[in-house]
Amino acid sequence: MRTTARSRVLALALLALLALPSLAAAQGKEIVLKWPCIWVGKDSKAPAIAEIVEAFNAANAGKVRVEIEPQPDYNAYEQKVRTALMAGQAPGDIFTLKLNASTKDFYSNKLLMDFSKDLTGAWRASFDAGALAQSTIDKKLKTLPFETAVLPIWYNSAALKAAGVSSVPSTMAEFWPAMDKIKASGIAPMSQMSGDTNAWTSMIWFSHFAVSFGGPDIWAKPFTDKAFVESAKLMKRIFEGYTTPDAVGAGAGVSGGHFLAGRTALFSNGPWYAGRADLRATPFFPSIVIARAPAPGPTKNFMISRLQANVAAGETKDKARRAAIVQFLRFLTSEENVRKLAQSSGAMFAIDSGYVPIDPLQKQFYDIAAASKVTANDLEAALGAEATLEFAQQLGALALGKVTAEEFCALVEKKIDR
């Protein structure tokens, strides 16, 4: 009996001795979170992101450390994320995704962490409800909405004034005469394009028209709906008479280049374009007015917006690692840090930080977003890559009269994966 008791004590002591180092190691081991990050190098958010990560690491020294893996090429980053997920690997502990109708398929991937149970209380309340709703699919929140963008129209008011147009046209009745005046002044009124995979700047115009005709839920309707057909007719009219001769087939660089060079007076893009040095160097920079497109339909006080970047995390069964990821994301999306990011980059976020911009151009984006009663997605965000590609490809045919507006819409409808 004494021998058995002694054996038990010895066995327990041995177990304790064996377990102690691993327990100590487990308690003391630093959790390293890898973040393949696009906001590095010359990106406008790079300095603030570096500062935020540094502050987090300092506050959690010895416990959690976030390591940024720089990925300065946007396309390469997107491909890396997609390829890793396709190959059954999370691209990192933390990464970003452009959430749209195509990439939402990633929500069925078990590699993405679901934040639906983590995002509660005040943290949840700090997020824009609409952006959260867009990021929630089948009750799962596998990406957190982070960077957002409004996609308004840019007006070179100096060119408008030179053409005899005193204010930004807000109705179609004002719009066409204004465009005629600009044309008569010797420049093309608008930068348009049908090139690239999304005909970006023209896609923004089309989105404004379609939502105005059909309301913010228009994207759920068949593309053969009258709202789309009427929008296509407007685009055809614009391409035929109110844009540059190279608009069919032109890419975003050409479209933006015409505006920068003063060859066009109207342009369309997101707030990130405002940070360009070549834009700020133009003589008309102080005269840029950010406004809505004229509303041809019954919906008027709205803005086209999109989720520009959502934050995702790699799923893990390790509770400590999971907690560390959530801890960092809370820190990253805190009011203070989002304000810091907004201030330094001019970008817009899905988190209410109370930031009020000082830069006049940046302020116009915030003001127009705040003043809009409704926001609606753009075509690409709503319908995905394949439908957008078809839109871009057939826009050229529409502009050149190879297809009618009805045929154009029917062709795009065929590519929508509902």
Add this chain to the structure above:
Amino acid sequence: MRRHGNRNLGLIALFLAPALLLFAAFFLYPLGFTLVTSLMRWKGGGGMSPNGLANYAKLLGDSSFRLAMRNNAIWALASGFVQVPLAALVAMILARGPRGWRLLRTIYFLPNVISTVALAMVWVTLYNPQYGAFKALLGLVGLPARHWLGDPSTALAAVILQTVVYIGYYMIILLAAALSIPRELYEAAQIDGASTLVQELRITLPMLRGSLATCVTLAMAYGMRHFESTFLMTGGGPAYSTSTMGIALYLKMDALRYGEASAAGMILILLGTVLVAALRRALGRGDPLAEAAQ
């Protein structure tokens, strides 16, 4: 003797193993994977699910993909029967050794060492309807400007022209072959009173047959897998008028339609293989590459 043979077999296997492993890892495995995924519904999210031949049916029923297939055929024909004959003509002229032929040889080859991206951008500028050189040239003869890349009726010809004028690669192969033809043959023909044209037709061209077959095969194979310059210049547009199977494949991947992208890849591989096999059969006689393979 037998033991010696076995030892050789072992050595042969040993030396072949690295190449075979690389071939299996970087060709056979991806090919098998592409074939399997071409039969799957795979959109990038969850797993794959069997989809039979639906991806192939969808592609072949899609007018834009059929247009891409047609464009690849045009590319192959233009590369094989416009670019190579142009290269042969220049090679035959240079082989005659006119004054400055070495300089001309370098000039013709120069575009081959310039990045495709740079060349594509140069041509986009040349074709620009507002300030391009072609607009100025047309203006000189009183013709209106055209938007060569923006008009579906001219875009394909415009991007093909941008590639077929660069004949340097095939010209170098054919010039090397032409220079290796014994001079005595030409001397004998001259003594017999044959004109230069007759000498080229009766001596040079027959002697170049093998090299021409190789160049036509390489050029047409390139035409089948063409991607870069068109993607850079037009992205396959407008209205898919310049699209190729390679571009269609890329765009399917971009849209996360991986099953369809794999099917496009398999169709591209199949058509390319059939084309090359047919060319080998038709042009193989006298071609050192084909003869070595037989």
